[in-house]
Amino acid sequence: xxxxxxxAAAVVDPEVPVLTIDDxxxxxxxxxxxxxxxxxxxxxxxxxPAIDQMRDDVLLAxxxxxxxxxxxxxxxxxxxxxxxxxxxxxxxxxxxxxxPPTHRAGERSGPIxxxxxxxxxxxxxxxxxxxxxxGSTACKSHFECLACLEPFDHFKVH
Amino acid sequence: MNAQxxxxxxxxxxxAAQPAPATTKRDxxxxxxxxxxxxxxxxxxxxxxxxxxxLTGADASTMASPDVAEYAMRLGDDALILSQRLGWWISRxxxxxxxxxxxxxxxxxxxHARSLLHYAGTATGRSEDDLAYWRDEHEFRxxxxxxxxxxxxxxxxxxxxxxxIYMQELYTALSASTDASLAAIxxxxxxxxxxxxxxxxxxxxxxxxxxxxxxARMLVALTDTWPYIDELFRDDELHxxxxxxxxxxxxxxxxxxxxxxxxxxxxxxxxxxxxxxxIGQSSGGGRFGNHSTHLGPxxxxxxxxxxxxPGATW
Numbered sequence: 001x002x003x004x005x006x007x008a009a010a011v012v013d014p015e016v017p018v019l020t021i022d023d024x025x026x027x028x029x030x031x032x033x034x035x036x037x038x039x040x041x042x043x044x045x046x047x048x049p050a051i052d053q054m055r056d057d058v059l060l061a062x063x064x065x066x067x068x069x070x071x072x073x074x075x076x077x078x079x080x081x082x083x084x085x086x087x088x089x090x091x092x093x094x095x096x097x098x099x100p101p102t103h104r105a106g107e108r109s110g111p112i113x114x115x116x117x118x119x120x121x122x123x124x125x126x127x128x129x130x131x132x133x134x135g136s137t138a139c140k141s142h143f144e145c146l147a148c149l150e151p152f153d154h155f156k157v158h
Numbered sequence: 159m160n161a162q163x164x165x166x167x168x169x170x171x172x173x174a175a176q177p178a179p180a181t182t183k184r185d186x187x188x189x190x191x192x193x194x195x196x197x198x199x200x201x202x203x204x205x206x207x208x209x210x211x212x213l214t215g216a217d218a219s220t221m222a223s224p225d226v227a228e229y230a231m232r233l234g235d236d237a238l239i240l241s242q243r244l245g246w247w248i249s250r251x252x253x254x255x256x257x258x259x260x261x262x263x264x265x266x267x268x269x270h271a272r273s274l275l276h277y278a279g280t281a282t283g284r285s286e287d288d289l290a291y292w293r294d295e296h297e298f299r300x301x302x303x304x305x306x307x308x309x310x311x312x313x314x315x316x317x318x319x320x321x322x323i324y325m326q327e328l329y330t331a332l333s334a335s336t337d338a339s340l341a342a343i344x345x346x347x348x349x350x351x352x353x354x355x356x357x358x359x360x361x362x363x364x365x366x367x368x369x370x371x372x373x374a375r376m377l378v379a380l381t382d383t384w385p386y387i388d389e390l391f392r393d394d395e396l397h398x399x400x401x402x403x404x405x406x407x408x409x410x411x412x413x414x415x416x417x418x419x420x421x422x423x424x425x426x427x428x429x430x431x432x433x434x435x436x437i438g439q440s441s442g443g444g445r446f447g448n449h450s451t452h453l454g455p456x457x458x459x460x461x462x463x464x465x466x467x468p469g470a471t472w
Contacts, residue, residue, distance in 0.1 A: 046269025046346055076273065077342035079349060132255035133357060134262040142255065158349055 004037045005030040007065045014053045015137050018096040021054055025084025028075060036069045037062060042080045044158070045138035082158050094121045099143065099154040118154050120145035130154075220280070220339050225399050227281035228299070230340065231289065232445055233328075234274030235300035238290060239453070240321055241267035242460050243308055252311055259357055263318070266350040273343045291464035295447075295454050302442035303386035305453040312372070312379035315361045319421065320383060322355035324390050327413040331405035340403060359421050366425035376425075380432035389442035390414075396445075 008030050009022035021027045021041070029040040039058050043051045055072045062070045082101035090100035099121045117126045125147035133156075135142040140153040222230060244264035251257045275286040303321060308314050329351055332344035365376040391411045397404060422429070442450070463470065 043269075043346075045266060045350060046273060047265035047267070048269070049265075075342075076346045077338075079342075079346040081349070132259055133353060133360075134255070134259035136258070138262055138265055142258075156353075 001030070001032055001037075003065070004032075004039075004062060004067055007061050007067075008039050008058050011054065011057045011061050013050065014057070015050050015139075016093070016096070016098065018092050019089050021058070023086045023089030023092065025080060025082075025086070025089075026051075026054060033071075036071050037067050039070065039072045040075055041072060042075050044080050046076075048138055050137075080158075082155065085155075093155055097121050097152060098140065099152060101155050101157045118143055120148060120150065121152055122150050123148040128152075220277075222277050222281045222337075222339070224281050225396060226337055226340065226403055227278045228396055229400055229404050230274045230278035232299040232301075234271045234278055234289070235298050236304045236321075236325075237267040237274065238271035239298070239300045239456065240304040240317075241265075241271060242456060243304070243306075244314070244318075246308055247314065256311075260314070263354050263357065266347075266354065270343070270347045270350075273346070277339050277343065287464070291461045295449055295457055297447060298449065298453065298457070299445055299447065300449075300453070301386070301389045301444040302440055302450050303383070303390065305444070305450055305456060306383065306386060307452055309379060309382065310375060311361075312365055312375040313382060315358055315365065316376070316379035316383040318354065319358035319362055320387055320390075320418075322351055322358050323414050323417045323421075324410070325351040326355050327410040327417075328405070328407075330413075331410060335403050336401070337403040355417075362421060363425050366427055377427070377432045380427070381434055381437075384433060385437055385440045386442060387414075388439035389444065392445075394445065 009020060009027055011021050011027075013019045013021060013024055013026070016024075024044070026041050026044060027039070028042050029038075031038050031040075039062070041051065041054060041058070051074070055074075058072055059070055085101065093100045099118050102116055102118055118128050118130070119126055120128050120143075123145060125145055127146040128143050129146055130141060131144050131151070132142045135153050139156060139158065141156050142151065143154045144151045241264045244260045244267070247260040248257050248264075251260055271290070272286050275289045279285055279289050303317060303324075306313070306317055309317075326348060329344040329348035333341055333348060335341040335344065362376065365372040367373070391407045391414070393406050393408050397406050440450075442448075444450075
């Protein structure tokens, strides 16, 4: 079981290959059901197309390690938030050039959007601007740094 | 969506394999991975890989009651039809970032539609694809708002604003449903809809406060879209039968009005600026399969491929 958990946890996110699905908080559970290893994943966003790839990758990784009775389930509940992302994951994201989620989920409220400062992952400046709330994948928004002028992705607080 | 899995060599290696169901998504990368795994003499059967592709709620084995299924179909159709509408903007939006934003919103909505229609289908043994592609116009249960044409960009924003404020109120309340699957889908969806609402609010403020032209167009869009609000909040017998499984639409109205008014106030728009007193609220009967003239052509485009080539996969 420990071994199965370790193997599943090492599978990387196909969109952000610097993060494992464990860092991301997508890996909910690995348990033994009869003789079957059951892995439960939760999608980051309802429409996230990467979830099918993650399922296949988990299945292949476990099979390759000799676990031949494996099932992958999905669950929506409790819903994923960026709070599920590990601190190590956030550090890896920043290293990779993606600004990690800046504060805890649920802090944004009210009908009129209020944006909080996001630090540029390249030069560290807080003088940044949100270009678009919707970026290259469902989980990221698009920023530019007004200090070093580089564009960058920000993993949305969700 | 899945011709490659019928591939002779794969089928051969997977001795116990059943023919692959047509609803599993597969792309080149995962096929390559499968072949790689076979090369390493690792046994991966198609049975293992063909897990239920649909995202489910709290429990994969849950079946919806007929009333809950009808309700889930209404919500699923709202999301599906709006998603289909928004997809049109990709490559046509005013700027690249908007291509991505509207495409992202459409993708979220499609995710909601998949969860809801999958759940709705459990009551009658139909898949989400059966419901999306093989129902005719009178069998769809979306409200008229969602089937309204894209119009100019301001129309899309006005429709999106009403839709997102409504959906956020709805999914917030539905998160407390006594039906665990509906509650799970709603709790997931509400977080995404919050972004859709932000997007629509930002653009409403920008268009209303931009140039004379953008403000004038925003007001026209509100005039044209406003009549479709009431239908969203009409109670009927289904809601009464559902009890605590779903909120009464009328109970969501106060919350909607509060946000709607706040956004319009911030945009310095008074109701008198856009409400045409000669035009009342639409009689929209979408929940009973009576649709505006706009739904038919949309469905024709959405369904043609699946119907022309039944079981087609990629």
